[in-house]
Amino acid sequence: MVRYILLPALVFLCWHPSFSQTIYSVRGIALGTETANPAYVSSLYSNPVGLLSVGHLEFTSSAVGSFDNGDAFGFGMVGVAYRFGENQVGALSYTPSQEFLLRFDNTAMRPEPAGAWHDPSALEFRDRFRIGFAHHLSDEVAVGISGRWIEEYLHTSRSGDQAAAGNPVSYRASLWSFNLGFDYNVNSSLKIGALIDNMLALREAYFPDHYRRFEYRPEKIVRLGGAYDLSEKLTVAAEVNSRFAAVLGYEWENVFSVSDFTVRQGIWLTTSSNPVEALSIGLGYFLNPVRFDAAYLLLLGARAPSNGILPGSFEPLSSLYWNAYATSQLAFSVTYAYHSGYEPLVKIEDVQFFSMVFPVNYRVHAMRPLGYARVRNTTDKTVSARLSFFVPKLMSSPTNTSQFYLNPHEIRDIPFTAEFNENILAVHNESFRDARIGVMDAEVNDYTDIEYKKVLILGRNFWNGDPLMLKYFVTPDEPRVKAFARKALYENIDFLESLSPERQPLEKARLVFNRLANLLSYYADEKTFTSLEEFDRVQYPSETLDLRGGDYDDLTVCYSALMNSLGFETAFVDVRYDSVDENGDNAHIYLLVDTKLPAYVWSSLTSNERKLVVRRNSTNRETLWIPIEPTLITKGFDAAWEQGALEYYHDVELMLGQLRGTVKIVDVY
Amino acid sequence: MKPRMYYAIVFLFLLAPLLHANMVTVVSIKGYAEVRRGMSEQWTTLRVGDVLKPEDTIRTGEDAEVTLKVGLSMFSLPAFAIIDVGDIRHLSRNDLLLKLAMEEIRGLPDSRPSTGNATPTVMHGSRRGSSSFPVTYSEVGIMRLEGARALFRHKYYETTILAVKSTLHRYGLRNPLAARRLVARAFERLGLVQQAIDEYLGCLSLDLSRAEKKEIQRNIRRLEKQL
Numbered sequence: 001m002v003r004y005i006l007l008p009a010l011v012f013l014c015w016h017p018s019f020s021q022t023i024y025s026v027r028g029i030a031l032g033t034e035t036a037n038p039a040y041v042s043s044l045y046s047n048p049v050g051l052l053s054v055g056h057l058e059f060t061s062s063a064v065g066s067f068d069n070g071d072a073f074g075f076g077m078v079g080v081a082y083r084f085g086e087n088q089v090g091a092l093s094y095t096p097s098q099e100f101l102l103r104f105d106n107t108a109m110r111p112e113p114a115g116a117w118h119d120p121s122a123l124e125f126r127d128r129f130r131i132g133f134a135h136h137l138s139d140e141v142a143v144g145i146s147g148r149w150i151e152e153y154l155h156t157s158r159s160g161d162q163a164a165a166g167n168p169v170s171y172r173a174s175l176w177s178f179n180l181g182f183d184y185n186v187n188s189s190l191k192i193g194a195l196i197d198n199m200l201a202l203r204e205a206y207f208p209d210h211y212r213r214f215e216y217r218p219e220k221i222v223r224l225g226g227a228y229d230l231s232e233k234l235t236v237a238a239e240v241n242s243r244f245a246a247v248l249g250y251e252w253e254n255v256f257s258v259s260d261f262t263v264r265q266g267i268w269l270t271t272s273s274n275p276v277e278a279l280s281i282g283l284g285y286f287l288n289p290v291r292f293d294a295a296y297l298l299l300l301g302a303r304a305p306s307n308g309i310l311p312g313s314f315e316p317l318s319s320l321y322w323n324a325y326a327t328s329q330l331a332f333s334v335t336y337a338y339h340s341g342y343e344p345l346v347k348i349e350d351v352q353f354f355s356m357v358f359p360v361n362y363r364v365h366a367m368r369p370l371g372y373a374r375v376r377n378t379t380d381k382t383v384s385a386r387l388s389f390f391v392p393k394l395m396s397s398p399t400n401t402s403q404f405y406l407n408p409h410e411i412r413d414i415p416f417t418a419e420f421n422e423n424i425l426a427v428h429n430e431s432f433r434d435a436r437i438g439v440m441d442a443e444v445n446d447y448t449d450i451e452y453k454k455v456l457i458l459g460r461n462f463w464n465g466d467p468l469m470l471k472y473f474v475t476p477d478e479p480r481v482k483a484f485a486r487k488a489l490y491e492n493i494d495f496l497e498s499l500s501p502e503r504q505p506l507e508k509a510r511l512v513f514n515r516l517a518n519l520l521s522y523y524a525d526e527k528t529f530t531s532l533e534e535f536d537r538v539q540y541p542s543e544t545l546d547l548r549g550g551d552y553d554d555l556t557v558c559y560s561a562l563m564n565s566l567g568f569e570t571a572f573v574d575v576r577y578d579s580v581d582e583n584g585d586n587a588h589i590y591l592l593v594d595t596k597l598p599a600y601v602w603s604s605l606t607s608n609e610r611k612l613v614v615r616r617n618s619t620n621r622e623t624l625w626i627p628i629e630p631t632l633i634t635k636g637f638d639a640a641w642e643q644g645a646l647e648y649y650h651d652v653e654l655m656l657g658q659l660r661g662t663v664k665i666v667d668v669y
Numbered sequence: 670m671k672p673r674m675y676y677a678i679v680f681l682f683l684l685a686p687l688l689h690a691n692m693v694t695v696v697s698i699k700g701y702a703e704v705r706r707g708m709s710e711q712w713t714t715l716r717v718g719d720v721l722k723p724e725d726t727i728r729t730g731e732d733a734e735v736t737l738k739v740g741l742s743m744f745s746l747p748a749f750a751i752i753d754v755g756d757i758r759h760l761s762r763n764d765l766l767l768k769l770a771m772e773e774i775r776g777l778p779d780s781r782p783s784t785g786n787a788t789p790t791v792m793h794g795s796r797r798g799s800s801s802f803p804v805t806y807s808e809v810g811i812m813r814l815e816g817a818r819a820l821f822r823h824k825y826y827e828t829t830i831l832a833v834k835s836t837l838h839r840y841g842l843r844n845p846l847a848a849r850r851l852v853a854r855a856f857e858r859l860g861l862v863q864q865a866i867d868e869y870l871g872c873l874s875l876d877l878s879r880a881e882k883k884e885i886q887r888n889i890r891r892l893e894k895q896l
Contacts, residue, residue: 599839603806607710609839610726610753645708646724654723654755659767 026062026333030282030295032249032266033239035225036183036193040291040335041079044091044132047181047195048144051089051134054081055337055452060093062293062333079130083452087136087392091146093129100125100320105308119311121168123214124153125320134181139393139431144181150174150320154211171211175203177218188430188456189229197221197319219318245270245277260286264295274301291335298328344448346385346406346439350374356456358464359427360538361472362420366399369415373437373451377406384442389416391435391455396421403442430458463538463553465587467574467666473538473557474668476564480542485562488515502604505568505595509626510637512562517633520558521549555630556591564669569594569617571625574664575651590644592625592665599624610653611645618667693721693739693754700733700748723755728812744823751809752816753832760827762859769864772834810840814848826855846875850885857892866892 025042028034034043038050041060061078079093102123132146152173178200183193198218207215225239233254239247249266262284268277282295306325317323353371370389377383384405390398399419406412416437432454438447463469475481488511489496499507539547539554541561550558560570571592579586592613595605599614599622606612613625627644628637657663695717703712704719705726715727715735728751729735737744739757746752760768817832833848833855842848849872856865869889873882 600841602839608705608708608726610724611708611710614839642708649708649724649755656760656764656768658771659764 026282026293026295026331027264027284029297029329029331030249030264030266030280030284030293031237031251032247032268032280033223033225033237035181035195035223035239036191036237037225037227037235038181038183038193041081041091041093042333042335043144044079044081044093044130044146047183047193048091048132048146048179049134049142049181049183049193051081051091051132051144052087052136052142052183054083054089054091056450057082058335058337060333060335062331081132089134091130091132091134093131095127095129100127100317101306102309102314102325103307104311104314118156120154120211120214121157122153122155123314124155125216125317126151126153127320136434139433140185142183144183145178146181147176147178149176150216152207152214152216154207154214171207172205173203173207173215174205175201175216175218177201185431188432191227193225193227195223195225197223213316214314215316216320217316217318243270249280260288262286276300289337291337293331293333293335295331296329297331299326303327344439345377345379345383345441346448347376347378348373348437348439348449348451349376349411351437351451351453353453353455356430356458357418357420357424358458358462358469359420359424359460360463361469362424363472365418365420367417370418370455372413372415373439374411374413375406375439375449376411377409380408382407385448386440386442386445387414387416388438388440388447389418389435390438391418391420391433391457394420394424394427394433394457398436398438400440424457425460427457428459428461430456430462433457458535459537461537461539461543463536465536467572467589467664470538470553470557470572470574470589471666471668473540474561474564474570475541476561476669478540478542478561480545481558481561482565484515484545485512485565488512488562489566491515500604502597502601505597506605506626508566509563509568509593509595509628512566513559513628513633513637513640516555516559516562517636519548520544520555520633552631553589555633556589559628559630560591560668563593568596570668571615572666572668573627573648573651574666575647575657576662588647590647591628591630592644592648593628595624595626597624598622608645610649611641613645613648615665618669693723693737693744693757695719695721695735696738696743697736698733699735701730702733702735702746703728721754723753723758725754727752727754742823744819746819747815749812750815750819751812752819756816756820756828756832757823757825758828759825760831762827762861765827765830765859766861768831769834772831772838807840807843810836810842813840814842814851817848817851821851821855824858826858829855846872846877846881849875853888862892862895866896 025034025038025040025045027039027042028046034046034050036047038047039053040050041054041058042062043050043053058081059079077093077095079091081089081091083089104120104122128149128151130146130148132144134142134144136142152175154171154173155168156170157168177198179195179197180199181193181195183191185191198220201218203215206212221242223239223241225237227235227237229235233252235251235253237247237249237251241247246269247266248269249264251262251264253260253262255261255263264280264282264284266278266280268279269275270277278297278299280295280297282293284291284293286292303326304324306327309325315324317325351371351373354369357365357370373387375385375387382405384403386403387401388398389395395418397419399417401414401416404412404414435453435455436450437453438450440447463473489508492511496504496507496511536553538557539550541558544550544554544558556572560572563570571594573590573592575588575590577586577588592615594617595612596617597605602609602612602614602624605624611627613627614622615625617623626641627648629640629643629647632640632643651657651663655662658665695715698715698717702715704715704721705712705728707722707724712728721727721737727735727746729746729748731749733748735746737746737757744757813836814833817829817836820826820829820832830852833852836842837845837848849868853865853868853872856862856868866889869885869892872885877885
C-alpha cells in the first residue's frame with residue numbers, strides 16, 4: 001500500500017515546479033561531504049561508489065528550492081538504481097525540468113547594427129541525464145563511475161545572424177562529463193574515499209565563437225575524504241579537495257532516541273579571508289521502505305545575483321552546484337527501496353545476527369546458527385519455504401535451511417547457519433561483508449525475497465577471550481608444528497629410550513618445552529581495538545614459531561599444538577580474576593598436559609603429589625596431568641611446571657575456582 | 670586528641686588481629702619437623718617463627734609435635750603426620766558438597782591399585798636434601814591420615830573430609846575403615862546426616878569384623894533416627 005501512496009509523491013516532487021537553482025544529493029548537502037561514505041541513488045551526484053548501498057532496486061526523487069532566487073525554476077529529478085549482481089549496481093537519473101538559470105541585464109544594451117552579435121539575455125543549464133555504475137573490486141575496495149549529459153542554452157533578445165536579424169534566438173551547446181570514485185573500507189569503523197570530479201569532459205556542441213566564454217567549463221577537482229564511526233550512531237566525515245577547501249560533517253542516527261531519525265550537519269571551510277563558506281543542516285527519517293531527507297544549505301558571504309548579470313562581468317561557471325551565483329537552498333528527497341515487482345510469497349521482514357564471525361571457529365557456524373531472519377507469509381495459504389545465507393567469496397555456495405512451513409500470514413524467526421570455506425582464514429582484518437539472505441519457495445526453488453545485510457567478519461587472529469574458542473587456534477596437524485615437535489624428540493631419542501615408560505611422557509613434555517624455550521620469548525599481549533569490542537589477537541602455532549615469540553595465549557596455544565601433534569592430550573585452564581593485572585588483563589590461561597599415566601604412579605614423576613593433577617582424559621581414564629605455565633618459557637620446563645602447579649593449586653584447590661566459576665578447564669584434544 | 674582519632678586507633682587495634690587471620694606461624698616444635706615450600710620437592714627443617722603459606726606442607730617425625738598459630742587460634746600437629754597448610758581452613762557447606770560432587774564424578778570408577786600392591790615403596794626424591802625421613806609411599810598415606818585427624822580435632826571438618834578422601838584416592842590404605850569412619854564423623858559434626866549414613870553404608874562393603882560391622886550398623890540406625 002505504501003508504494004501506491006509514495007510513487008505519486010515521487011513523481012510530484014520530480015515534476016513540481018520549485019524554486020530550485022541546483023541539484024545534488026540531499027544527504028550530501030546536509031552532511032557536507034559524501035566522498036567517503038556515499039549512499040543511495042543520489043550518490044550519482046556525489047561519489048557513485050555509493051550506489052553499492054542499493055539493495056535490489058531503488059527509486060528516488062528530489063527537489064531543491066532557492067530562497068534568494070524566485071525566478072529560478074524547478075530542479076526536480078527522478079532516479080533509479082538496480083543491482084545487477086553481488087557486486088554491481090547501475091543507476092540512471094533524469095531531470096525533466098531542471099535548470100540553472102542566469103538572467104542578464106540588457107537594459108543598458110546599445111542598439112547594434114544588423115549583423116552584430118547581441119549580448120545574451122539568459123543562460124540556462126540543464127543537467128539532463130546521469131548514468132552511473134559501481135563495482136566491488138574486492139571486499140574492501142569499490143570503484144564507481146558516473147557520467148552526465150549537460151545541455152546549455154544561451155538566449156539573446158535579437159539575433160546577430162543576417163538571415164534572421166532582429167528576432168530572439170537561442171543557441172545550444174552540450175557536453176558529457178565523467179566522475180570517477182573510489183572507496184576503501186580500512187576497517188569496520190573507518191572508510192576513506194576519493195573522487196575525481198569532471199575527470200573527463202567531452203564537449204559535443206559549442207556556442208558560436210562569439211559566445212564561447214559563456215560555456216560551462218567543468219573544473220577537474222580531486223576530493224579525498226574519510227568517514228569514521230565514532231559509535232554505532234555517530235559518524236563524522238571530512239573532505240579536502242584540490243581547491244584547498246575542507247568540509248567537515250557528521251551524521252547522527254536514532255537521535256534523541258527516535259528510531260530511524262537522523263540529523264546531519266556540515267561546514268565548508270576555505271583558505272580565503274572568509275574561512276567559513278557555508279553551513280548545512282539536514283534531517284532524515286526512514287519509514288520502511290521509504291526514506292525522507294531534507295537539507296538546508298546556507299551560503300555565507302556576498303553572493304552574485306543570478307538576475308541582472310552584466311554580460312561583461314560574467315565569470316564562466318566551473319560547477320553548477322557550487323559557483324558564485326549559487327544561493328542558499330532547501331532540498332528534499334524521497335527514496336523508495338523497491339524489492340520486486342510483486343508482493344513476495346514469503347517476505348523477509350528483518351535479519352539479525354547473533355554474533356560476528358570469528359574465522360578461527362568458522363566451522364561452528366555450519367552447526368550453530370549465525371543469525372535469524374524474520375519471515376512472513378504474505379498469502380492466505382500455507383507455504384513451504386527455505387532460507388538461504390550467502391557471503392560471496394567466503395562461502396562456496398549458499399547454505400540453505402531445511403524446508404519449513406508457514407501458516408497464512410504467519411511471521412516466524414528462522415535461524416540460519418553458514419558453511420564458510422577456508423578463504424575466511426585469509427581475512428586478516430575485520431571487515432563488513434555483504435551477506436545475501438534469501439527466502440525461496442520450496443516448491444519451485446525460486447527466491448521470493450532477498451535481503452542484503454552487512455555481517456562483520458573479524459580477522460583470522462581475533463579471539464574474544466572464550467577458552468572454548470581458543471582451542472580452535474590449536475592446529476597440531478600443521479607440518480611446521482609436527483616437524484618441530486618430532487625434531488625435539490629425535491634429537492634425544494637415545495635418552496628417551498633409556499627411560500622407563502613412566503618417565504617418558506614427562507621427559508617428552510620437557511624436551512619439547514625446552515626446545516621451544518630456546519626458540520621463543522614471551523612478550524605481553526597487545527589488545528586489538530575495534531569499534532565494537534576489545535579483542536585479543538592470538539597467533540596460530542606456526543605463526544608463533546615463525547615469529548619466535550608471543551604472549552601467554554600464543555605460547556599456550558603453540559605448546560598445546562606441539563604436544564597434541566605427539567599424541568598427548570591437553571587442556572586449557574582459564575582463570576578469571578576480580579581485578580586486572582599490570583597488563584590490564586583480568587584473565588589468564590595455562591595448560592595441562594596429559595601424561596597418559598594412571599594416577600597411582602605419580603610418585604615415579606615427583607615427590608610432591610600436588611605438582612600433578614588427576615583428571616579424566618578422553619578415554620575416561622583417570623590420569624596424571626602436568627600443569628604448565630607457558631609464560632615462564634625462558635626459565636625452562638621445571639620452572640614452568642612448578643609455577644603451573646602452584647597456580648593450579650591456588651586457583652582450583654584453595655580458591656575453589658571450578659566451583660565458583662572463576663576457573664574453566666577446556667579439553668583441547 | 671580529637672574523639673574521632675580515638676575511635677580510629679581503637680578500630681585499628683581491634684582490626685589488627687583480623688589482618689593476621691590467615692597467617693600461619695610456627696609457635697613451637699617438639700622433636701623434628703620439616704616444611705616443603707610451595708611446589709618444591711625439597712623438605713627443609715621447620716623452625717619456630719617460620720611463617721607458612723597455604724601452599725606449604727609440613728610433616729612431623731616420630732614423637733614430634735608442632736604447634737601452629739592460625740590467625741587467633743592454635744593448631745597442634747601430632748607426631749608422624751603430614752598436613753597441607755591450605756587445609757587449615759573452613760569451607761561453606763555448599764562449597765564442600767560441590768567439591769565432593771566433583772570428586773565423586775572424578776573418582777568413578779576408580780583406577781587406583783589395590784591397596785599398596787602396585788605402588789613404589791619409596792617416594793621419588795624423598796631422600797633428597799636435608800630430609801631425615803626415609804618415608805615410603807604407604808607411610809605417606811598414613812601420615813596424611815594422621816594430619817586429617819588433626820584437622821578433625823581442631824574442628825576443620827570440611828577439610829578433614831576432603832583430605833581423607835584425597836588420601837584414600839591417591840595412596841590407598843590397607844585398612845581404610847578408620848579413615849572412612851573419620852569422614853562419617855566429620856559429616857555428622859557438620860549436620861550432613863545423609864552423607865554420614867552413606868559413608869557408614871560404604872564401610873559395610875569393607876572387610877570388617879563382626880564387632881566393627883555391628884558398630885557401623887548401630888551408627889547408621891542412630892543417624893537414621895535423626896532424618
